[in-house]
Amino acid sequence: xxxxxxIDARMVDELAINIDPIQAGGRLTADAMKAVIAYGxxxxxxxxCRKPNRLxxxxxxxxxEFHKDLAAWLxxxxxxxxxxxxxxxxxxxxxxxxxxxxxxxxxxxxxxxxLAIEEAGGIACEIPANDRYIVTADAAATKIxxxxxxxxxxxxxxxxxxxxYQYGNVHDVRGIAKVAHQYDIPVLYNGAYTVGIIPVxxxxxxxxxxVGSGHKSMAAPAPSGVLAATAERAGEVFRTTAITGxxxxxxxxxxxxxxxxxxLMGVTLVGMMASFPHVKERVKHIDRELExxxxxxxxxxxxxxxxxxxxxxxxxxxxxxxxxxSFDTVAxxxxxxxxxxxSELNEKxxxxxxxxxxxxxxxxxxxxxxxxxxYLAQVFVSIAQDNGLAIA
Amino acid sequence: xxxxxxIDARMVDELAINIDPIQAGGRLTADAMKAVIAYGxxxxxxxxCRKPNRLxxxxxxxxxEFHKDLAAWLxxxxxxxxxxxxxxxxxxxxxxxxxxxxxxxxxxxxxxxxLAIEEAGGIACEIPANDRYIVTADAAATKIxxxxxxxxxxxxxxxxxxxxYQYGNVHDVRGIAKVAHQYDIPVLYNGAYTVGIIPVxxxxxxxxxxVGSGHKSMAAPAPSGVLAATAERAGEVFRTTAITGxxxxxxxxxxxxxxxxxxLMGVTLVGMMASFPHVKERVKHIDRELExxxxxxxxxxxxxxxxxxxxxxxxxxxxxxxxxxSFDTVAxxxxxxxxxxxSELNEKxxxxxxxxxxxxxxxxxxxxxxxxxxYLAQVFVSIAQDNGLAIA
Numbered sequence: 001x002x003x004x005x006x007i008d009a010r011m012v013d014e015l016a017i018n019i020d021p022i023q024a025g026g027r028l029t030a031d032a033m034k035a036v037i038a039y040g041x042x043x044x045x046x047x048x049c050r051k052p053n054r055l056x057x058x059x060x061x062x063x064x065e066f067h068k069d070l071a072a073w074l075x076x077x078x079x080x081x082x083x084x085x086x087x088x089x090x091x092x093x094x095x096x097x098x099x100x101x102x103x104x105x106x107x108x109x110x111x112x113x114x115l116a117i118e119e120a121g122g123i124a125c126e127i128p129a130n131d132r133y134i135v136t137a138d139a140a141a142t143k144i145x146x147x148x149x150x151x152x153x154x155x156x157x158x159x160x161x162x163x164x165y166q167y168g169n170v171h172d173v174r175g176i177a178k179v180a181h182q183y184d185i186p187v188l189y190n191g192a193y194t195v196g197i198i199p200v201x202x203x204x205x206x207x208x209x210x211v212g213s214g215h216k217s218m219a220a221p222a223p224s225g226v227l228a229a230t231a232e233r234a235g236e237v238f239r240t241t242a243i244t245g246x247x248x249x250x251x252x253x254x255x256x257x258x259x260x261x262x263x264l265m266g267v268t269l270v271g272m273m274a275s276f277p278h279v280k281e282r283v284k285h286i287d288r289e290l291e292x293x294x295x296x297x298x299x300x301x302x303x304x305x306x307x308x309x310x311x312x313x314x315x316x317x318x319x320x321x322x323x324x325x326s327f328d329t330v331a332x333x334x335x336x337x338x339x340x341x342x343s344e345l346n347e348k349x350x351x352x353x354x355x356x357x358x359x360x361x362x363x364x365x366x367x368x369x370x371x372x373x374x375y376l377a378q379v380f381v382s383i384a385q386d387n388g389l390a391i392a
Numbered sequence: 393x394x395x396x397x398x399i400d401a402r403m404v405d406e407l408a409i410n411i412d413p414i415q416a417g418g419r420l421t422a423d424a425m426k427a428v429i430a431y432g433x434x435x436x437x438x439x440x441c442r443k444p445n446r447l448x449x450x451x452x453x454x455x456x457e458f459h460k461d462l463a464a465w466l467x468x469x470x471x472x473x474x475x476x477x478x479x480x481x482x483x484x485x486x487x488x489x490x491x492x493x494x495x496x497x498x499x500x501x502x503x504x505x506x507l508a509i510e511e512a513g514g515i516a517c518e519i520p521a522n523d524r525y526i527v528t529a530d531a532a533a534t535k536i537x538x539x540x541x542x543x544x545x546x547x548x549x550x551x552x553x554x555x556x557y558q559y560g561n562v563h564d565v566r567g568i569a570k571v572a573h574q575y576d577i578p579v580l581y582n583g584a585y586t587v588g589i590i591p592v593x594x595x596x597x598x599x600x601x602x603v604g605s606g607h608k609s610m611a612a613p614a615p616s617g618v619l620a621a622t623a624e625r626a627g628e629v630f631r632t633t634a635i636t637g638x639x640x641x642x643x644x645x646x647x648x649x650x651x652x653x654x655x656l657m658g659v660t661l662v663g664m665m666a667s668f669p670h671v672k673e674r675v676k677h678i679d680r681e682l683e684x685x686x687x688x689x690x691x692x693x694x695x696x697x698x699x700x701x702x703x704x705x706x707x708x709x710x711x712x713x714x715x716x717x718s719f720d721t722v723a724x725x726x727x728x729x730x731x732x733x734x735s736e737l738n739e740k741x742x743x744x745x746x747x748x749x750x751x752x753x754x755x756x757x758x759x760x761x762x763x764x765x766x767y768l769a770q771v772f773v774s775i776a777q778d779n780g781l782a783i784a
Contacts, residue, residue: 002549002666003426003430003431003662003666004426004455005423005666005669006453007454007662007666009451010430010433010436010439013433022438023438023439025434026434027433027434028432028433028434032432033394033429034395035399036394036428036429036432036659037425038395038403038430039395039778040404040420040613040663041613042414042417042418042419042420042427042606042607042611042613042614043415043614046412046414046613047412050746061399061400065398077774083615084652084657085474086653087652089652094511107637107639107640109637111653114633114637114642115635115644115649115652115653116652117635118633118649124635124636124638125638126637126639134743140656158651214658215434215435215658216435221432221433221434221658221659221660222434222436222659222660223434223475223655223656223657223658223659241506243506243507243510243516244516245518246515246516246517246518247518247519248518252506255507257507257511258511260478260481260482260504260507261504263475264614266607266613266614266615267615267659267663268615268660272397273399274396274397275396277396277397297714324555337412360526379600390649
């Protein structure tokens with residue numbers, strides 16, 4: 001089936017259990033799918049844009065209300081939607097970092113934080129995770145002192161991923177933010193894997209900024225995301241334009257340069273909005289998600305030689321696993337080599353594993369039913385058994 | 393009908409002839425609508441992302457091929473998709489303008505160009521349009537000389553809107569680019585109103601960069617757009633990342649900092665791709681569009697006191713009109729005041745005029761059938777007649 005010349009219709013999430021590490025939290029809700037159909041056209045949310053002509057002031061559809069609700073839900077003072085979490089990083093990095101300024105992130109930080117720092121001219125300084133792949137407040141304090149010695153100034157900004165993309169581990173945001181604030185360093189909470197998945201209370205965590213990803217964790221189309229700020233910091237990153245035309249004397253009202261004016265003018269925003277009530281509800285049920293993940297982990301760990309590299313017990317459904325001692329031993333002599341695993345998974349209706357991966361890989365059980373989790377657990381064990389691996 | 397809590401389904405383009413100035417070129421094609429349904433989920437285009445893990449290398453769906461086709465179609469050497477034309481402006485301004493650098497644009501330039509310059513720390517210098525609202529090469533040359541005297545340096549970048557958003561007039565890009573190149577100033581061609589509407593040959597026009605808008609003129613969902621570059625300039629704006637992790641030594645491959653890595657990971661990109669064959673075809677038929685516009689213009693000009701402020705004959709379907717001497721005289725004594733016009737248009741199945749506007753306003757006839765244009769022409773005349781205005 002095609003949806004345009006040369007473009008096959010995508011049916012991955014309709015036909016399979018998809019355990020792709022980055023896709024699980026971004027599957028649309030039924031309401032978002034309806035919104036996508038109703039608001040597909042280009043500037044679809046601009047029908048009722050009136051003065052002062054800014055996206056977050058539009059009341060029909062209720063975009064203004066959504067912005068307020070979003071900020072309140074994150075326990076922050078104001079929020080803007082952005083084309084992906086990375087554009088939130090960019091706006092904040094550009095506001096605080098000038099050429100040569102040290103900026104803190106962690107040894108588990110996402111590449112888009114590095115790019116945001118690079119774009120702003122800053123220097124990326126990683127707080128090292130410990131040997132259990134956890135970033136602690138002590139490590140942050142030590143790193144800040146090292147930076148002060150090396151650069152003769154404190155870092156100008158700190159990025160902290162509450163849950164990192166590599167292990168899905170939870171890091172001590174509250175403790176790290178407390179340390180950062182002792183040096184007056186603004187704290188950007190990267191919630192790409194948490195906002196929309198677990199409850200996030202920005203102020204209680206000590207965040208000056210909370211960034212979330214619509215397409216990664218808020219059941220929204222790409223690119224979408226949120227950047228929320230405290231009242232103290234909102235005036236800095238959401239400052240309004242000050243430029244004028246030298247001939248016409250034109251000014252540009254309340255447009256915000258870090259946002260480049262309006263951001264998500266159509267389907268992406270309404271998709272986020274339509275999913276929002278469901279997302280607010282689902283974060284309350286992370287326990288159920290972790291139970292499902294646990295069923296799958298137990299099965300995987302029963303396959304001898306398999307290790308879970310993420311922290312245990314799991315606090316997030318994104319998990320990093322090492323099957324060098326199990327599935328990879330099969331790959332050594334299998335006629336399909338490493339491709340046997342993804343191939344057998346696909347045959348049994350499981351998608352989302354990188355073809356060929358049998359050593360260290362990641363998966364995400366988010367959004368499954370109990371029945372799907374139980375089935376997935378059985379699938380892993382049966383593939384192991386079929387290929388002669390021992391089950392504990 | 394609702395498509396989520398509190399969100400009414402949008403049916404403007406289904407139920408009315410929509411003459412909104414910014415929406416006409418962004419209505420989805422049927423193929424794009426199918427694509428939106430098939431690729432609504434978050435990271436929907438990432439199923440087959442393999443090394444080197446960059447959006448424009450994905451072959452299924454055929455994103456890599458689309459990037460090549462897009463560049464070739466614009467007669468440029470490479471292209472990237474961006475979340476809106478403004479993000480293309482931002483990337484280019486950030487590459488060339490440093491704090492205090494003068495940057496050229498025009499007195500008819502879009503506000504997002506100003507924001508891009510402001511963000512980069514540049515100074516916005518407007519080339520004045522002439523009294524017919526046209527920007528000429530002579531005016532550009534004069535302005536460059538003025539800037540050189542005032543700032544002791546040539547401008548570092550020039551933005552030129554081929555068709556401006558205020559009058560929908562066509563400006564002398566080729567002549568202006570020629571002047572700019574005499575001073576080694578890179579030229580950004582803003583095709584937000586042209587790419588997808590009229591044929592655009594970037595190199596022949598002298599553009600170093602061509603920027604287009606998906607949601608404004610390429611029948612794509614928002615936010616989407618294209619940034620294309622010549623081979624000479626591509627290495628500057630699409631340079632790859634050079635930052636490293638100081639602890640881990642991590643590097644980030646061929647990710648591009650001005651793009652912030654990948655840009656449109658789902659519905660927006662596939663929408664653009666699905667519409668692309670139709671968009672390539674439709675630009676060949678701008679004559680038909682201008683004929684339709686002409687039918688409407690003739691009717692409007694038959695209403696005594698009405699002036700068209702855009703250049704004549706029209707070369708684009710976006711038109712600025714002054715009805716201070718016609719519809720606004722009705723508004724003075726009408727019980728609905730200025731709202732009578734949009735209200736009567738709505739009753740007759742025409743949407744897209746700002747409620748209350750009866751003096752200077754804009755409309756766009758793009759994408760209409762001949763029958764719709766004829767009907768729209770009759771509607772304007774009949775509203776005029778019903779309200780006692782004289783018809784020539």
